Amino acid sequence: xxxxxxxxxxxxxxxxxxxxxxxxxxxxxxxxxxxxxxxxxxxxxxxxxxxxxxxxxxxxxxxxxxxxxxxxxxxxxxxxxxxxxxxxxxxxxxxxxxxxxxxxxxxxxxxxxxxxxxxxxxxxxxxxxxxxxxxxxxxxxxxxxxxxxxxxxxxxxxxxxxxxxxxxxxxxxxxxxxxxxxxxxxxxxxxxxxxxxxxxxxxxxxxxxxxxxxxxxxxxxxxxxxxxxxxxxxxxxxxxxxxxxxxxxxx
Amino acid sequence: xxxxxxxxxxxxxxxxxxxxxxxxxxxxxxxxxxxxxxxxxxxxxxxxxxxxxxxxxxxxxxxxxxxxxxxxxxxxxxxxxxxxxxxxxxxxxxxxxxxxxxxxxxxxxxxxxxxxxxxxxxxxxxxxxxxxxxxxxxxxxxxxxxxxxxxxxxxxxxxxxxxxxxxxxxxxxxxxxxxxxxxxxxxxxxxxxxxxxxxxxxxxxxxxxxxxxxxxxxxxxxxxxxxxxxxxxxxxxxxxxxxxxxxxxxxxxxxxxxxxxxxxxxxxxxxxxxxxxxxxxxxxxxxxxxxxxxxxxxxxxxxxxxxxxxxxxxxxxxxxxxxxxxxxxxxxxxxxxxxxxxxxxxxxxxxxxxxxxxxxxxxxxxxxxxxxxxxxxxxxxxxxxxxxxxxxxxxxxxxxxxxxxxxxxxxxxxxxxxxxxxxxxxxxxxxxxxxxxxxxxxxxxxxxxxxxxxxxxxxxxxxxxxxxxxx
Ligand code: SF4
Numbered sequence: 001x002x003x004x005x006x007x008x009x010x011x012x013x014x015x016x017x018x019x020x021x022x023x024x025x026x027x028x029x030x031x032x033x034x035x036x037x038x039x040x041x042x043x044x045x046x047x048x049x050x051x052x053x054x055x056x057x058x059x060x061x062x063x064x065x066x067x068x069x070x071x072x073x074x075x076x077x078x079x080x081x082x083x084x085x086x087x088x089x090x091x092x093x094x095x096x097x098x099x100x101x102x103x104x105x106x107x108x109x110x111x112x113x114x115x116x117x118x119x120x121x122x123x124x125x126x127x128x129x130x131x132x133x134x135x136x137x138x139x140x141x142x143x144x145x146x147x148x149x150x151x152x153x154x155x156x157x158x159x160x161x162x163x164x165x166x167x168x169x170x171x172x173x174x175x176x177x178x179x180x181x182x183x184x185x186x187x188x189x190x191x192x193x194x195x196x197x198x199x200x201x202x203x204x205x206x207x208x209x210x211x212x213x214x215x216x217x218x219x220x221x222x223x224x225x226x227x228x229x230x231x232x233x234x235x236x237x238x239x240x241x242x243x244x245x246x247x248x249x250x251x
Numbered sequence: 252x253x254x255x256x257x258x259x260x261x262x263x264x265x266x267x268x269x270x271x272x273x274x275x276x277x278x279x280x281x282x283x284x285x286x287x288x289x290x291x292x293x294x295x296x297x298x299x300x301x302x303x304x305x306x307x308x309x310x311x312x313x314x315x316x317x318x319x320x321x322x323x324x325x326x327x328x329x330x331x332x333x334x335x336x337x338x339x340x341x342x343x344x345x346x347x348x349x350x351x352x353x354x355x356x357x358x359x360x361x362x363x364x365x366x367x368x369x370x371x372x373x374x375x376x377x378x379x380x381x382x383x384x385x386x387x388x389x390x391x392x393x394x395x396x397x398x399x400x401x402x403x404x405x406x407x408x409x410x411x412x413x414x415x416x417x418x419x420x421x422x423x424x425x426x427x428x429x430x431x432x433x434x435x436x437x438x439x440x441x442x443x444x445x446x447x448x449x450x451x452x453x454x455x456x457x458x459x460x461x462x463x464x465x466x467x468x469x470x471x472x473x474x475x476x477x478x479x480x481x482x483x484x485x486x487x488x489x490x491x492x493x494x495x496x497x498x499x500x501x502x503x504x505x506x507x508x509x510x511x512x513x514x515x516x517x518x519x520x521x522x523x524x525x526x527x528x529x530x531x532x533x534x535x536x537x538x539x540x541x542x543x544x545x546x547x548x549x550x551x552x553x554x555x556x557x558x559x560x561x562x563x564x565x566x567x568x569x570x571x572x573x574x575x576x577x578x579x580x581x582x583x584x585x586x587x588x589x590x591x592x593x594x595x596x597x598x599x600x601x602x603x604x605x606x607x608x609x610x611x612x613x614x615x616x617x618x619x620x621x622x623x624x625x626x627x628x629x630x631x632x633x634x635x636x637x638x639x640x641x642x643x644x645x646x647x648x649x650x651x652x653x654x655x656x657x658x659x660x661x662x663x664x665x666x667x668x669x670x671x672x673x674x675x676x677x678x679x680x681x682x683x684x685x686x687x688x689x690x691x692x693x694x695x696x697x698x699x700x701x702x703x704x705x706x707x708x709x710x711x712x713x714x715x716x717x718x719x720x721x722x
Contacts, residue, residue, distance in 0.1 A: 009664065012709045013674045014702045019709035035713050038667040046664075048618065048637070050644030051657045057665025137619035149283065150576065150624035152292040177276070181578045185617025190694040192255045192615065194262040195582050197698040199617075202272070202582075228699030 003031045004069035008079045009041040011220050018220055021243040022075040022108055028248060029116055036065035044082035048186040052086065059088055067097045071115065072105040075243050077139020077218045080107040107139055108243060109159045109218055123248045124168035131170050132212035133161055134203065134226065135179045136219035145218065149179050160218050160242055167245060173210040184225040200229045214238045216245055253611040257587035271403060272581040279575040281509025298498050300629035303566035306489055310556065313456040313489045320459025321545060324521040329546045334364035337548045341366060341481060344544055345375055348479055350446050356470035357381035358450030359397050359569060360483050360548060362591040378440045380469040382433055389416040395585025397592055398507050398571040403584050447473035451484035453499060457492040460520035464503060464513040471517050479542045486547050487565040499568060502627035506570040555603045560638045564599045566628040573622035573632055579615055588612060595622035599635040602643060610648035613639035678704040
């Protein structure tokens with residue numbers, strides 16, 4: 001299985017350990033993974049700010065880098081969703097390539113549960129750890145990674161929660177508001193700084209009320225925002241991307 | 252003040268924000284529980300959505316049918332192209348009847364048209380009869396929520412307002428006492444007004460009648476005692492048949508407040524006849540029968556209907572579920588949206604009315620999608636917010652600085668070489684000169700720390716690894 005690894009730009013630059021964990025996790029599960037060296041960004045920052053018309057270059061670059069893989073996997077729900085909904089090619093051949101990418105791109109946890117059908121993980125934490133899952137909105141409501149509290153129909157399982165429960169020593173807690181947004185929201189985090197931070201604080205308070213030691217999630221962007229607030233609060237709560245918890249540490 | 256600035260002001264009192272958030276979250280949770288009791292909830296939503304789709308595609312025919320049937324029922328039908336025309340029609344009815352006082356039951360359409368100030372300027376006294384609406388009216392504020400207009404006010408605020416306007420005791424917060432004062436005050440209004448205006452929740456093409464939903468019965472109270480009933484509706488309120496009410500009435504209150512049904516769903520079909528014996532000996536009450544007018548308003552709706560990607564917003568039944576669930580609304584309050592309809596739905600309706608004025612509203616969202624999930628008529632609200640952003644920026648309503656920086660950003664991100672260079676520089680800045688980023692001009696840094704910059708990017712690590720593998 002030939003997997004193309006898509007690492008969102010800010011993860012590449014600021015959270016390389018998340019990308020390394022993703023790569024190691026996929027390899028440990030038997031995937032042949034390649035990281036196309038000329039990848040940059042999915043274009044979401046511009047598009048969500050209303051400048052989708054400026055994303056042609058990013059689209060072209062994405063198509064150049066990711067055509068021809070069996071699967072494309074990214075440790076980010078929101079970037080995956082952006083590609084799925086908004087990747088466009090120039091001309092017919094390109095458009096076909098874009099559509100092929102759209103049908104083959106997966107967020108990491110959905111790839112593990114839906115494609116690899118992971119049923120166990122050889123991972124154990126060095127000590128018993130209380131973990132809170134921040135369910136990022138784009139992955140949850142856009143990619144169906146977890147049931148949504150607003151909908152009343154039969155819904156599937158929470159894919160990230162399912163995987164976390166496979167880790168020995170990890171105790172996953174239930175939050176009061178299980179799928180409330182953390183307030184990151186792309187450029188929202190700076191253009192609406194006041195609300196963004198308030199939402200983040202409230203989200204954190206929910207985790208803190210439940211004695212969480214580590215907050216995890218599938219989107220580094222939300223985690224970066226929450227971590228920024230935690231650090232300002234001088235809190236001891238740790239923030240880790242789900243790949244870092246699922247991967248068996250090298251040592 | 253744009254949304255972000257108003258939100259900064261609102262967030263200065265954090266305890267109040269918490270209270271506002273919890274109050275609305277309570278309503279949202281009640282909605283969830285109410286929806287859970289109906290196994291067919293999602294089918295109901297689908298049915299409502301389909302009926303509304305049908306309405307949007309057959310607007311002209313349904314409205315014509317409604318007009319014919321309403322006329323046959325003895326209702327006078329008026330058409331208003333915009334807010335000004337709507338206001339003028341209402342004013343003329345008042346003048347024709349020689350009346351300078353009117354009682355009104357909550358109608359967001361009249362808020363949209365700014366009817367109250369229009370009439371006040373012309374010497375007409377308007378009393379809003381919905382309790383929440385009356386409270387904000389006394390305070391000279393617009394409603395902050397489409398179903399609970401005074402939800403932003405605490406009991407003490409209401410006590411102060413009543414003390415000032417109704418002469419209740421200073422510092423009173425007992426709900427019983429305050430409600431009683433409001434009751435007495437409104438009772439007098441109901442008894443003495445000859446003209447009553449109501450909104451319309453559903454107008455039925457098949458029968459020419461319409462339905463008004465209230466929890467306080469205030470629409471009925473006003474209308475039953477008045478000689479003239481004026482009902483104002485946006486044209487999208489039309490539904491094809493009476494049987495469709497069963498779908499909407501079940502969804503409306505559950506979505507709005509978690510009640511199984513609104514306390515009063517008042518059906519109006521024709522003007523009331525006179526009662527008792529008239530002067531000429533025939534049955535009647537000596538009074539002429541009631542007049543019933545319906546004003547059907549466009550005010551930008553046909554323009555929205557003509558925008559394929561936004562027409563869905565006209566399916567809205569104004570339940571406010573999207574406001575209650577919106578994490579941004581809960582933490583910024585209705586007034587921050589500077590538009591009659593606040594919240595997610597308001598943010599997709601307002602740019603249709605004025606793109607320049609409301610260019611900020613589609614950005615007052617994290618696009619979390621909760622609004623679309625609760626919407627009983629399945630409006631793709633968060634997707635429309637995204638689309639509005641594109642339209643607004645392309646039409647040039649974005650701040651120049653933003654456009655410039657987005658162009659620069661796109662230029663960097665579409666070029667692998669520039670991207671790598673910028674990454675290096677950016678990480679270098681954070682590592683070696685953090686003051687450049689850690690200052691209060693950086694909105695991120697005001698309440699959050701910056702991420703630590705690692706020594707190398709993932710790509711740099713990966714390239715090294717591949718090279719060492721190949722060796
Ligand atoms: S958009 Fe939907 S959820 Fe929001 S008020 Fe209208 S009907 Fe209710």
